[in-house]
Amino acid sequence: MELLEVKDLKVYYYSDAGLVKAVDDVGFTLGKKQTLGIVGESGSGKSTLGFSIMRLVPAPGRIVGGSIFFDQENLLLKSEDEMRKIRGRRIGMVFQDPMTSLNPLMRIGDHLVETIMRHQTATKEQAMKRAEALLERLGISKTRIDDYPHQFSGGMRQRIMIGLALALNPDIVIADEPTTSLDVIVEAQIVELMRQLKRDFESSMVLITHNMGIVAELADTVVVMYAGKMMEISDSVSLYENPLHPYTKALLRSIPNIRLTSQELTFIPGLPPDLINPPKGCRFQPRCKYAMPRCAEEEPPLIKLETTRRVACFLHGG
Amino acid sequence: MIIILLSIIFIVLRVMPGDPVLAMLGDKAPMQQVEAMRHQLGLDRPLYIQFLDYVSNLARGDFGNSLIWGKRPVIVEIFEHFPATLELTITSMIVMLLVGVLTGAQAAYRRNSLADYSLRTYGIVIYALPIFWFGMILQLIFGVYLKWLPIAGRIDPFLSPRGVTGLYTIDSLIAGNLLGFVSAVQHLILPSLTLGLVLSGIFTRLTRVHMLDVLRQDFVTAARARGLKENTVLYKHALKNAFIPILTMIGLQFALLLAGAVLTESTFSWPGMGSYLVERISYRDFPAIQGAVVFFAILVAAVSVTVDMIYAYLDPRIRY
Amino acid sequence: MAGKIQVRSLSGFLARRLIGKGARGIEVYLAITGAVLLVVVISMTLLSPYIAPYNPIIEAGPALQPPSSQFPMGTDHLGRDVYSRVIYGSIVALEVSLISSLLSSLVGTPFGLLSGFLGGKTDRLFSIIMDSIYAFPGLILAIAIAAMMGPGVINMSIAIAVVYIPTYFRMIRGQVLSIKEELYVDAARALGARNSTILFRYIFANVIPSLVVVLSLNIADAILTEAGLSYLGLGIPPPTPDWGFDLSKGKSFLPGGYWWMITFPGLMIVIVVLGFSLLGEGLNQILNPRLRER
Numbered sequence: 001m002e003l004l005e006v007k008d009l010k011v012y013y014y015s016d017a018g019l020v021k022a023v024d025d026v027g028f029t030l031g032k033k034q035t036l037g038i039v040g041e042s043g044s045g046k047s048t049l050g051f052s053i054m055r056l057v058p059a060p061g062r063i064v065g066g067s068i069f070f071d072q073e074n075l076l077l078k079s080e081d082e083m084r085k086i087r088g089r090r091i092g093m094v095f096q097d098p099m100t101s102l103n104p105l106m107r108i109g110d111h112l113v114e115t116i117m118r119h120q121t122a123t124k125e126q127a128m129k130r131a132e133a134l135l136e137r138l139g140i141s142k143t144r145i146d147d148y149p150h151q152f153s154g155g156m157r158q159r160i161m162i163g164l165a166l167a168l169n170p171d172i173v174i175a176d177e178p179t180t181s182l183d184v185i186v187e188a189q190i191v192e193l194m195r196q197l198k199r200d201f202e203s204s205m206v207l208i209t210h211n212m213g214i215v216a217e218l219a220d221t222v223v224v225m226y227a228g229k230m231m232e233i234s235d236s237v238s239l240y241e242n243p244l245h246p247y248t249k250a251l252l253r254s255i256p257n258i259r260l261t262s263q264e265l266t267f268i269p270g271l272p273p274d275l276i277n278p279p280k281g282c283r284f285q286p287r288c289k290y291a292m293p294r295c296a297e298e299e300p301p302l303i304k305l306e307t308t309r310r311v312a313c314f315l316h317g318g
Numbered sequence: 319m320i321i322i323l324l325s326i327i328f329i330v331l332r333v334m335p336g337d338p339v340l341a342m343l344g345d346k347a348p349m350q351q352v353e354a355m356r357h358q359l360g361l362d363r364p365l366y367i368q369f370l371d372y373v374s375n376l377a378r379g380d381f382g383n384s385l386i387w388g389k390r391p392v393i394v395e396i397f398e399h400f401p402a403t404l405e406l407t408i409t410s411m412i413v414m415l416l417v418g419v420l421t422g423a424q425a426a427y428r429r430n431s432l433a434d435y436s437l438r439t440y441g442i443v444i445y446a447l448p449i450f451w452f453g454m455i456l457q458l459i460f461g462v463y464l465k466w467l468p469i470a471g472r473i474d475p476f477l478s479p480r481g482v483t484g485l486y487t488i489d490s491l492i493a494g495n496l497l498g499f500v501s502a503v504q505h506l507i508l509p510s511l512t513l514g515l516v517l518s519g520i521f522t523r524l525t526r527v528h529m530l531d532v533l534r535q536d537f538v539t540a541a542r543a544r545g546l547k548e549n550t551v552l553y554k555h556a557l558k559n560a561f562i563p564i565l566t567m568i569g570l571q572f573a574l575l576l577a578g579a580v581l582t583e584s585t586f587s588w589p590g591m592g593s594y595l596v597e598r599i600s601y602r603d604f605p606a607i608q609g610a611v612v613f614f615a616i617l618v619a620a621v622s623v624t625v626d627m628i629y630a631y632l633d634p635r636i637r638y
Numbered sequence: 639m640a641g642k643i644q645v646r647s648l649s650g651f652l653a654r655r656l657i658g659k660g661a662r663g664i665e666v667y668l669a670i671t672g673a674v675l676l677v678v679v680i681s682m683t684l685l686s687p688y689i690a691p692y693n694p695i696i697e698a699g700p701a702l703q704p705p706s707s708q709f710p711m712g713t714d715h716l717g718r719d720v721y722s723r724v725i726y727g728s729i730v731a732l733e734v735s736l737i738s739s740l741l742s743s744l745v746g747t748p749f750g751l752l753s754g755f756l757g758g759k760t761d762r763l764f765s766i767i768m769d770s771i772y773a774f775p776g777l778i779l780a781i782a783i784a785a786m787m788g789p790g791v792i793n794m795s796i797a798i799a800v801v802y803i804p805t806y807f808r809m810i811r812g813q814v815l816s817i818k819e820e821l822y823v824d825a826a827r828a829l830g831a832r833n834s835t836i837l838f839r840y841i842f843a844n845v846i847p848s849l850v851v852v853l854s855l856n857i858a859d860a861i862l863t864e865a866g867l868s869y870l871g872l873g874i875p876p877p878t879p880d881w882g883f884d885l886s887k888g889k890s891f892l893p894g895g896y897w898w899m900i901t902f903p904g905l906m907i908v909i910v911v912l913g914f915s916l917l918g919e920g921l922n923q924i925l926n927p928r929l930r931e932r
Contacts, residue, residue: 448865
């Protein structure tokens, strides 16, 4: 069995407005030292998916079905106490906005020391030493270990966040939109940092983002999500060279590319779907320019086309 | 702001309808006596001169002399009574914060549960209780029926410590007088519970609101994502952050604490500033009344400034 | 074409809040509980001569009797029926708190309007005066004023009124300021149409709900303050029944275990204060729903 195996995962939000089916029947696997990219628009359910791996889905959301096998154990069957031992230690998370994800009243050294001492027996001095080493690794001077989060720039804070996620050498790092709140130049630095760290720490990564660019740079496999459902899953090379699902094609075409001066910048017409009352049949159908009558009636199943590729679209069979 | 307050006090005590002299001597006092007193107190001079005298005297710490008994300087009498109020206020504040903040934090954490609604109801109901009545009920239950705790005074008269700070608890400890310390603490329990519990209601609701705010923030989820224990997340991360806005409220609530202290002192025969004020009112001791009220104003202003300073110190975003 | 400024009518506003947004259950219960308590208390007050079994200021039986079928709340140290005194006591409590709240609002509101309107130095001056009063312990201020003015319903009301004037001032001023900002944006669209009347109606519609809430809470506070003043001996002279006064008299008998003299008047205070508090809080939640707690 692979390191992480998710099967038929369903995560619903029981909101006052209705039942929001944020993640509906999602499944994928993640192997050791592999990077999985999960892409989609806002509201596609990708963040919820990320949180559910750690079982941190906020109320009123709940995981209602499926299984998440991590290292051959179903995480959904574990107690909260057991989960707490896994979080931070074997699965780490990098959050989107580093300003709000760090405790403004705590020094960054304390953030690291706290996490280290929580999961491992170490004295404060030992933990401090490791924290300092970690900071150096991240490109932050260790003299700044006593500084507070607001004294750092956005890019540096994100490095700290990454350091916090990697501090205990976890098997998997979940990165939820790690570069979205950063400017492009800093983004490139962070991506490079993540690439190096991935190699050095030998951890697997789940990269959640709507940025097709960084997915191309970092991911081995890509899952394309739309309205809580998987549209396509493929190895990244094939995905970029030959996207199969109309939504994937539209996503790739909507990336601005200054070299393609002749091509128009296209966008996907229509609005994201209502997750309380999703459209009948294929969820992307209302906005799909290849839609057939069948698409509005039946939901296309996820079919395996090649060993590393699966698509949910009637254009490709089913 | 203190100037404004002092001016207002001046206005209230001298300008408003109600002649202080007549109030002191009674309606039927002979004209001569009234005039003599008026002259003695300087109340027959033009208002603006009175005001200037008033301010300059206060600046020098001259609060005038009492009109009764030994005619001692009011400021001395105030300082004799102040430590009692201080002791009561501090212990009440501790009770108020402990109960209020902890109940508020729990209510926020268990949002919309039965515990949440019960704690919020507690907050509203307890604040609606008249402080003096609540004190008397406590006296009835714990003092009269159960006979566990004393219901009046600060300490067993035989165990009274020699004063250094005027705070009997500290003074007894300094003097190594353990029996005195115990007695002082015993006498403190009911009054501070009375004042502290009633006022804790405000803090329950306040803490709850701020905690809800903080619990929603990313760094709380991030802390959980690092596998930290729930208690650590709740108290070390969330509550600490929520505490800062709560702190500013303490400054504002201090006025309520003082007002409540007056009532508590009366109920428990606690010889503090409140009792002093009320007593002197019944004796029509005008300089003492004025002095006491002015002192309260200074206290409030001082606490307000102190809280601002503490706030600036605690929030690293301001410090650095 | 002149743009139309939406002026919400008060009833429409209320209807929208209550029905449209769907008032969450608990707030409505709070308000209703409060209202019910108040109806009971107010009717008790108005009907006092009819429901009180005895004359509250005359000796009705032996002194210091515990509650019995003849005297459901016992008798006080002068042999008066506590039950009757409790019922009649509401008259003073409500009188003073209502008059003082009215006074506070009548003085605080115009000053708030003026201050918010004019801005500048006048605003700063008024604000700092009001803030100072607001920061000062209310009861102590009331004590000082009451002490100088002497006893009596009117004097007490004035004393208490002064304490709460800043509350109204601040609220009204705040509303005026925020409306002023809104209107500057709309003014461009309005093409200068009848600014003052629009401002007035705007303020009116927005202020009334908050005013009701503040009034309710103010009255609750005022009752407590009045009781406090009487307790300290600065209130209505005897023998008029007054809860605070009865509490102070009952205190002397406490060590002897004569619990009924203080328990019942105190309970009454709690009930009335709760009534106004719950009503005010409930209305507040309904009319100013907090941002949806996710």
